[in-house]
Amino acid sequence: MGLSQLLKIGGLLFFKRFSNGFISILKTSPMLRAGLGILLLIVLMAIFEPLINGYLLKGHKSTEFGLFERLLPPSYEHPLGTDHFGRDLFALQLTGLLYSLVIGLIAGGVATIIAVVIAVTAGYTGGKLDAILNSATNAILVIPSLPILIAITAYVRMDLILMSLTLAVFSWPGAARATRAQILSLKEMSYVELAKVSALNKVEIMFTEILPNLIPYIIVGFANAIVGAILAETGLRMIGLGPSEIPSIGFLLNRAMDSGALAQGYYQMVLAPAFLLILTFISLNLINVGLEEVFNPRLKKITGG
Amino acid sequence: MVVQKILEVVDLRVYYKSIYGDVKSVDGVSFSVNPKEVFGIAGESGCGKSTLVEGVLRLIVPPGYIKTGKILYKNNDLLSLNDEELRRLRWGELSYIPQGSMNSLNPVLRVEEQMVDAITSHTDTPKEEAREMAIARLKEVGLPVEVARMYPHELSGGMKQRVIIATSILLKPSLVVADEPVTALDVVVQKGVLQSIANLRDNYGITVIFVAHDLAAHAEIVDRLVIMYAGKIVEIGSIFKIFEDPLHPYSKLLVAAIPSIEKDVVEGIPGLPPSPLNWPTGCRFHPRCPYAMPICSTKEPPLKEMKQSRLVACHL
Amino acid sequence: MENPLLELRNVTKDFRIGGGLGLGEKRSVKAVDNVSFTVSGENPTILALVGESGSGKTTIARIILGLLEPTSGQILYEGRNVGDWIKKDEKSYRRNVQVIFQDPYGIYNPFYRVDHVLYKVIKKFGLASSSKEADNMVEESMRAMGLRPEDLLGRYPHQLSGGERQRLMLVRILLIKPKLVIADEAVSMIDVSLRSIFLNNLQDLRSRLRMATLLITHDLNIAHYISDEMMVLCHGRIVETGETKAVVKDPLHPYTQGLVSAIPIPDPRKRWKDTVEIEEVTFKELLAQRQRCIFSHICPHVMPICKEEIPQLLKVKPRRKAACFLYPKVMETAKSK
Secondary structure, three states: OOOHHHHHHHHHHHHHHHHHHHHHHHHHHHHHHHHHHHHHHHHHHHHHHHHHHHHHOOOOOOOOOOOOOOOOOOOOOOOOEEEOOOOOOOHHHHHHHHHHHHHHHHHHHHHHHHHHHHHHHHHHOOOOHHHHHHHHHHHHHHHOOOHHHEEEEEEEEOOOHHHHHHHHHHHHHHHHHHHHHHHHHOOOOOOHHHHHHOOOHHHHHHHHHHHHHHHHHHHHHHHHHHHOOOHHHHHHHHHHOOOOOOHHHHHHHHHHHOOOOEEEEOHHHHHHHHHHHHHHHHHHHHHHHOOOOOOOOOOOOOOOO | OOOOOOOOEEEEEEEEOOEEEEEEEEEEEEEEEOOOOOOEEEEOOOEEEEHHHHHOOOOOOOOOEEEEEEEEEOEEEEEOOOOHHHHHHHOOEEEEEOOOOHOOOOOOOOOHHHHHHHHHHOOOOOOHHHHHHHHHHHHHHOOOOOHHHHHHHHHOOHHHHHHHHHHOOOOOOOOOEOOOOOOOOOOHHHHHHHHHHHHHHHHHHOOOEOOOOOOHHHHHOOOOOEEEOEEEEEEEEHHHHHOOOOOOOHOOOOOOOOOOOOOOOOOOOOOOOOOOOOOOOOOOHHOOOOOOOOHEEEEEEEEEOOOOEEOOOOOO | OOOOOOEEEEEEEEEEEEEOOOOOOOOEEEEEEEEEEEEEEOOOOOOEEEEOOOHHHHHHHHHHHHOOOOOEEEEEEEEEEHHHHHHHHHHHHHHHEEEOOOOOOOOOOOOOOOHHHHHHHHHHOOOOOOOHHHHHHHHHHEEEHHOHHHHHOOOOOOHOOOOOHHHHHHHHHHOOOOOOOOEEEEOOOOOHHHHHHHHHHHHHHHHHHOEEEEEEEEOOOHHHHHEEEEEEEEEOEEEEEEHHHHHHHOOOOOOHHHHHHHOOOOOOOOOOOOOOOOOOHHHHHHHHHHOOOOOOOOOOOOOOHHHHOOOOEEEEEEEEEEEOOOOOOOOOOOOOO
């Protein structure tokens, strides 16, 4: 069976199977629904940022200086007021959200792809190659990422892509380990034994039996990687690092605090980006907890214990 | 002389809420248990026997709920008790050994520690006394004293199951409910555990409700037997009478379906157990019953006394 | 026997326990200890391998299937070494030797419909040349096993009962048509009342396909119901063999006697009269077992010699063998059976 055929059929199967299973999963857990709902809201806000801001700012970019009067309080025209540079804060938050999500997406996506490729290779071949890859992964995992990230961002001129890739380099080992652990446990399943006895070779088993059941974990890992990257970027921002052309949420937060917004009483400048960050984080946690609710069977307890 | 029943269940219905409607796992079950007997509940998987005992012990959690019914334990209405009163009742009076419980022993505690914990968390007994109680119970189920200082992973399946039985009688309950206690065990070990259970009745006067799908196990230790099918009781009676002369067609087929070294021919039961989402109309067994009559598909047969102390639900 | 279908010669499998990083003693347990037996292909028999948990029966099954390598000994199928055969041409070996696993839940990949297990083998072994032919094959085979395709196909595993899933495995066997099938506790996880249907199907397959069966079970009732011959395994060693009905009626080895007397008889008038001793072997004792009879620690008939030597599996009566010092070698034979 050709690899391209496998992938095509795999794709069709995934979609059908998951849309069926997905709906019943949604029905089970209110937390999952809440988490996904919030995530959807955030994503929509980010996707529609160009439209919304195009309408609100009449063609101007939200980062343009001096568009409006400085330091206006919240009003109907400016729901969150304006900042020190005369920029509408509400529009700015949306832009920040978009950039943060894009960074998260690229960093998370690249990290997940690397992690899956390495984990699958290690899991499928087993033996020496697995041992080597595992050690390498663990070695990178142990490296303290924050100091190195600080060093890199401080000395190297960053753009969006480079920033994302740098973050990805440090987050893939965690995902790879988790994925490999999943693969190892899936390898023990009885249906894998049945496949072996049906004369399927290692590649076929990996792609037809193991990978489909790995997808939910990969998706959750992907979501985790996205938020992890967003938070890591924010962390770097809070120390003042990172390119100022990229107005991520972390950047906005940092700028607001640096300019003394809290002391001056312009609370919304700090609270708005913080709120968006917290919302993102909460949505991910709800999704994680919700998925655990769905997939983990309840343990039975002995009465009176 | 009329003996006071230790447990009386009247028209118990335990349903589960689902998006397809109510799943009627236990749908109108009534029976009573005499003190100091081993009372068996038998039936195929999915007939509702586990749900039944969970319902009686008030262990049903949402989406399950008790729709109607009366549960009288020593003439106390269990359904009217609050959580605190129920808690006191458990372990002290009513003890429960759920399915697979031998796997829920705490792996990081020694056996005697777990047993002592169980005692001290329910009573004011001092630790030393609790320890002595624990060791006494272990001896009673036939385990060597050394087991007390061992960890669960050092014990075999049969030993773990006996530890569970010993733990369940620590506070000298009047009633022990065991759900499939021997299903996963080897045949020699099964014999030992079944004998431990029978021992509870013989030497300690404890009433036991024994739930299992294996009729041969029931045959070894049970006094009276209930046969369930599709959420309802089809026959109740003395174990001897049921095996000698099964009245309900399902009972007949069930007894005939057991492979045994004494039989050369074994007939399975045709068809499949129905789904609880869609119980058949009338008598629930009628699609598989070799004696089905037209009335069987429309009218549900009530549980009636046929011969002495034997109840059957059948139109024949 | 000339040209047996399957032959095991002195197969032993050790498992290491402890001593991971060079700290602590390296010890090993013999899960399978010098086991030899044959399965005939001429009159396809159902041979029951009876043993409790820890007896090594599942390990033997996995060795025969090539999923485990033995520590020593040979496994020959049609005279050829199985290990080499699998390395060279796994597909053809799998066409010949198949398995029915114990767990009707785990063997189905929850991602796929149940059809997957059937169509997978059709594809792999090239049993049909077009998808229409494949559909026909599946339908016919299901009906032959008394199952209705319209009821079961297209469903997901969780929508079928354990009994249905296990019988679908029989359909898989019917499609492959192996010469030998290993049924590893195939009915332990389905209701007692449904087991006879499955076992009847299995017998049906034996006659239809002239297929030999190695029935692995701990339940003597099942062994008695459909097997022609049986072997009793205790802690990795064969202690008794013979025609099933004869062994159950008159067990020779004390371990077999204990097993037979522990079977619950579904008749309340025939309850057990004796109580069972707890046979709980500690690990240390198992290790010490190597040079003695495997049952000597609790055998009711134990004699001094039992703790000094390993009894050999010897012919005690026609077509009956036992490994016990109670029975001096009675029959001298040129050809062992």
